[in-house]
Amino acid sequence: MKIGVVADDFTGASDIALTLAEAGMSTAQYIGVPEGPADPDLGAGVVALKSRTAPVAEAVSQSLAACDWLRAQGAEQIIFKVCSTFDSTPEGNIGPVLDALAEKLGAETVITCPAFPENGRSVYMGHLFVGETLLNECGMQDHPLTPMTDADLRRWLALQSDQPVGHVSARVVAAGAQAIRDAMPEKGHVIVDAIQDDDLWTIGAAAAGARLLCGGSGIALGLPANFGAKPATPNWAPVTGAGIVLSGSCSRATRGQVETYAAKAASREVTAETVMSGAATVETLAEWALSQPGVPMIYSSADPVVVRAAQDQFGREAVAGRIETLFSDLAAHLADRGVQRIVVAGGETSGAVVSGLGATRLAIGPRIAAGVPLVRAEGRELALALKSGNFGGPDFFEQALRQMEGA
Numbered sequence: 322m323k324i325g326v327v328a329d330d331f332t333g334a335s336d337i338a339l340t341l342a343e344a345g346m347s348t349a350q351y352i353g354v355p356e357g358p359a360d361p362d363l364g365a366g367v368v369a370l371k372s373r374t375a376p377v378a379e380a381v382s383q384s385l386a387a388c389d390w391l392r393a394q395g396a397e398q399i400i401f402k403v404c405s406t407f408d409s410t411p412e413g414n415i416g417p418v419l420d421a422l423a424e425k426l427g428a429e430t431v432i433t434c435p436a437f438p439e440n441g442r443s444v445y446m447g448h449l450f451v452g453e454t455l456l457n458e459c460g461m462q463d464h465p466l467t468p469m470t471d472a473d474l475r476r477w478l479a480l481q482s483d484q485p486v487g488h489v490s491a492r493v494v495a496a497g498a499q500a501i502r503d504a505m506p507e508k509g510h511v512i513v514d515a516i517q518d519d520d521l522w523t524i525g526a527a528a529a530g531a532r533l534l535c536g537g538s539g540i541a542l543g544l545p546a547n548f549g550a551k552p553a554t555p556n557w558a559p560v561t562g563a564g565i566v567l568s569g570s571c572s573r574a575t576r577g578q579v580e581t582y583a584a585k586a587a588s589r590e591v592t593a594e595t596v597m598s599g600a601a602t603v604e605t606l607a608e609w610a611l612s613q614p615g616v617p618m619i620y621s622s623a624d625p626v627v628v629r630a631a632q633d634q635f636g637r638e639a640v641a642g643r644i645e646t647l648f649s650d651l652a653a654h655l656a657d658r659g660v661q662r663i664v665v666a667g668g669e670t671s672g673a674v675v676s677g678l679g680a681t682r683l684a685i686g687p688r689i690a691a692g693v694p695l696v697r698a699e700g701r702e703l704a705l706a707l708k709s710g711n712f713g714g715p716d717f718f719e720q721a722l723r724q725m726e727g728a
């Protein structure tokens with residue numbers, strides 16, 4: 322293994338696994354830190370953690386364990402994969418995890434760049450933009466768990482770490498890899514601007530030999546070439562069994578996808594109230610889903626006003642946790658009853674679902690949309706799509722289900 326990735330959530334893990342696979346690295350996604358060794362022919366291993374919103378100490382210890390395992394498999398370069406919208410809070414978890422990884426790996430400086438231009442995320446003057454909008458005005462300020470209220474990544478990361486936070490500007494990046502290396506400070510975090518894919522390729526070249534980097538999946542664009550990899554299209558063997566769409570993401574793009582899919586297929590909402598009161602049960606939802614024609618959808622996705630009201634009534638963590646548990650148990654139940662295609666929307670939700678399914682290793686297939694591959698749970702006839710909240714076009718759910726069948 323050449324490149325090892327510690328990913329702070331499951332959709333993010335499959336996002337960067339796709340980037341690495343398309344860059345020509347033989348790549349596998351692991352669910353949590355594996356107990357046994359990796360396939361020795363693997364070019365890249367991605368360990369998916371559910372640490373983005375975990376308590377800081379837990380996120381740090383899980384990430385260090387993942388890093389140890391990846392290093393033991395031979396990984397020469399470690400990437401800490403975070404969200405392209407830098408999802409975190411003033412307390413963490415990005416800063417504390419990076420500080421711990423840097424200490425373990427002896428990395429004096431660490432490049433951080435969450436840019437993902439293909440999905441509209443760019444970094445300019447240290448500020449993160451989503452499309453034409455600053456991060457804190459794009460809807461992410463209302464995220465149920467990690468409201469992003471400041472687009473200045475230098476200021477946000479400085480809240481989370483005692484290390485200095487420097488900056489390498491777009492002008493320096495445009496001057497090339499050597500200019501980036503010359504501009505790097507001697508110590509601490511460095512936010513590096515990137516506006517287009519070419520910038521990420523340049524940053525990749527500048528980071529040859531770096532022990533640790535941090536970013537969204539875009540940070541991996543230019544790294545495989547340092548190890549001689551050549552672009553490739555991942556393989557896929559069709560899966561045609563029964564399907565389900567599960568959506569616990571409340572992000573803007575998902576809410577549009579839920580609306581589009583609900584107009585075409587059987588759909589059922591589970592509200593926070595019914596989950597918290599126990600009225601929404603796995604058995605009733607599964608019976609309903611299994612008796613529908615086509616591929617039904619079950620969703621808790623709701624707009625920010627509804628989410629906030631539920632959080633005020635039940636507590637943010639409590640309601641999120643109960644909804645995630647419901648999706649986790651429901652997915653396990655449906656898979657036991659023969660469902661073979663599962664489309665999941667939401668990073669935390671995907672983490673819950675994949676854990677519920679007991680999958681340990683995912684094989685990476687071709688892309689459904691930028692940042693979202695088809696994945697297959699190894700050892701089972703089970704196709705999954707783990708969609709990040711804000712990724713994919715309006716028809717994503719239908720598109721994913723059809724591609725699983727080989728369309």
Ligand SMILES: Nc1ncnc2c1ncn2[C@@H]1O[C@H](COP(=O)(O)OP(=O)(O)O)[C@@H](O)[C@H]1O
Pocket residue numbers: 465466569570571572575592593621622623627628631632640641642644645666667668669670671708709710711
């Ligand atoms: N109706 C709701 N009210 C409150 N919280 C919700 C609701 N629906 C989902 N959630 C929670 O919101 C979080 C959404 O996060 P996630 O699944 O990562 O989506 P995204 O990828 O859009 O961020 C999950 O923890 C989920 O359980």
Ligand SMILES: O=C(O)[C@@H](O)C(=O)COP(=O)(O)O
Pocket residue numbers: 330332333334336337403404405406437537538572667668669692708709710711
């Ligand atoms: O980098 C990204 O944006 C994604 O890979 C990702 O991590 C998204 O997380 P969720 O929106 O929580 O799914």
